[in-house]
Amino acid sequence: MENWNITADFILLGLFNHTGAHRFLFVLVLIVAFTSLVGNALMLLLILLDPRLHRPMYFLLSQLSLMDLMLISTIVPKMAVDYLTGRKFISPAGCGFQIFFFLTLGGGECFLLAAMSYDRYVAICHPLRYPVLMSWKVCLSMILGSWFLGAVDGLMQAAATLNFSFCSTHEIDHFFCEAPTLVRLACADTSVFEYVMYICCVLMLLIPMSLILISYSLILAAVLQMHSNEARRKAFATCSSHISVVGLFFGAAIFTYMRPKSYRSAKHDKFVSAFYTIFTPMLNPLIYSVRNSEVKGALRKCMDQCTALSLD
Numbered sequence: 001m002e003n004w005n006i007t008a009d010f011i012l013l014g015l016f017n018h019t020g021a022h023r024f025l026f027v028l029v030l031i032v033a034f035t036s037l038v039g040n041a042l043m044l045l046l047i048l049l050d051p052r053l054h055r056p057m058y059f060l061l062s063q064l065s066l067m068d069l070m071l072i073s074t075i076v077p078k079m080a081v082d083y084l085t086g087r088k089f090i091s092p093a094g095c096g097f098q099i100f101f102f103l104t105l106g107g108g109e110c111f112l113l114a115a116m117s118y119d120r121y122v123a124i125c126h127p128l129r130y131p132v133l134m135s136w137k138v139c140l141s142m143i144l145g146s147w148f149l150g151a152v153d154g155l156m157q158a159a160a161t162l163n164f165s166f167c168s169t170h171e172i173d174h175f176f177c178e179a180p181t182l183v184r185l186a187c188a189d190t191s192v193f194e195y196v197m198y199i200c201c202v203l204m205l206l207i208p209m210s211l212i213l214i215s216y217s218l219i220l221a222a223v224l225q226m227h228s229n230e231a232r233r234k235a236f237a238t239c240s241s242h243i244s245v246v247g248l249f250f251g252a253a254i255f256t257y258m259r260p261k262s263y264r265s266a267k268h269d270k271f272v273s274a275f276y277t278i279f280t281p282m283l284n285p286l287i288y289s290v291r292n293s294e295v296k297g298a299l300r301k302c303m304d305q306c307t308a309l310s311l312d
Contacts, residue, residue: 008170009089010182014082015175015270026083029274032282033076039285040065040072043295050298056139057123060116061288063143064245067105067112068281074101075277079175092162095177099158100151102178102277106253107204108150113246114208115142117215120242124235125222153204157197164188174270176277181269209250216243241287248283252276 015029016022043065047053075098082088090098122133161179164186174181179197183190219239226232252275289295 009091010095010177010185011171012079012082012088012090012175012177013171013173014088015079015274016083026080029076029278030080033072033278036072036278036282036285037069039282039289040069042299043285043288044069046295046298046302050301052294053298056134056136057116057119058294059139060112060119060143063112063146064109064116065285067109068284070101071105071277072281074098074105075176082175090177095182096158096162098177099161099179099182100154102176103154103157104147104150106150107153108146109249110204110208110253111146111149112143113242113249114211114215115139115146116242117212117246118142120239121215121219124219124239149204153200157200160193160197164190164193174273176273178269178273205250205253212246241292244287245284248280249276252280 016026044062047058047062047065078090078094078098119134119139122130126133157179161182164183165188166185167187170185172181172185180194183194183197216239219235223232223235226235252272255272289299
């Protein structure tokens with residue numbers, strides 16, 4: 001097979017065809033993406049403006065909204081432009097940036113969700129020691145650590161993926177550049193890289209997931225020992241939102257990156273990738289706003305202020 005120069009562009013085949021049903025799905029995806037952008041931006045604004053939300057728990061939540069906001073902005077605009085114009089080319093540099101930002105945000109979100117589970121563990125199991133165990137210094141360290149670990153993973157995989165020689169078939173059967181899909185186009189033997197990439201993905205998923213399971217096991221044991229039904233109900237309400245987000249995010253990520261290679265198909269990969277890059281970021285602010293009384297209170301206060309300003 002003929003090798004081609006690294007300066008040659010890739011071709012993204014995309015998520016949809018130009019049929020009636022696919023046009024409807026494309027519009028639906030744009031609506032979902034816009035809703036996600038508005039929801040996460042509103043969550044960031046509420047946490048920034050409302051003093052009642054200036055606590056480590058909500059600071060962590062603001063970073064989750066920021067990551068989801070950036071993830072949507074990295075994937076959807078390019079996909080929409082490609083579909084509307086028919087120009088589906090992406091340069092190697094653009095492909096590398098997509099891989100880097102996607103893995104940085106995805107990996108960072110894994111560790112951020114683990115940090116959020118630790119925050120809930122301290123708040124429920126050690127409420128009197130919360131200001132010490134979950135101080136602003138600890139919170140900031142967790143956030144910087146999440147971004148750093150995600151960036152290291154993204155940089156390594158993007159650099160290693162683009163270092164391969166690619167063959168004359170340079171069509172990527174996806175709607176954005178994802179490392180496992182791009183590696184399939186390489187002419188060289190990629191078995192060692194794929195094995196290392198698999199190990200990295202397992203570590204990036206299983207380590208945070210293990211920490212989350214340990215935290216919620218301890219939380220469950222503490223909640224079951226509570227004598228007050230009101231305290232038990234409040235604890236379950238506080239944690240249920242986070243558990244829902246964890247289930248959606250890790251379920252899709254594990255299905256994508258930890259399946260054996262023989263069970264993978266381009267169609268399934270595109271569907272699952274669309275779920276956790278487009279739909280899950282929309283659900284996160286909805287889950288946290290619906291199940292959290294303080295966020296709902298901040299939203300009502302903001303709407304009342306906007307109404308008062310418009311009447312003036």
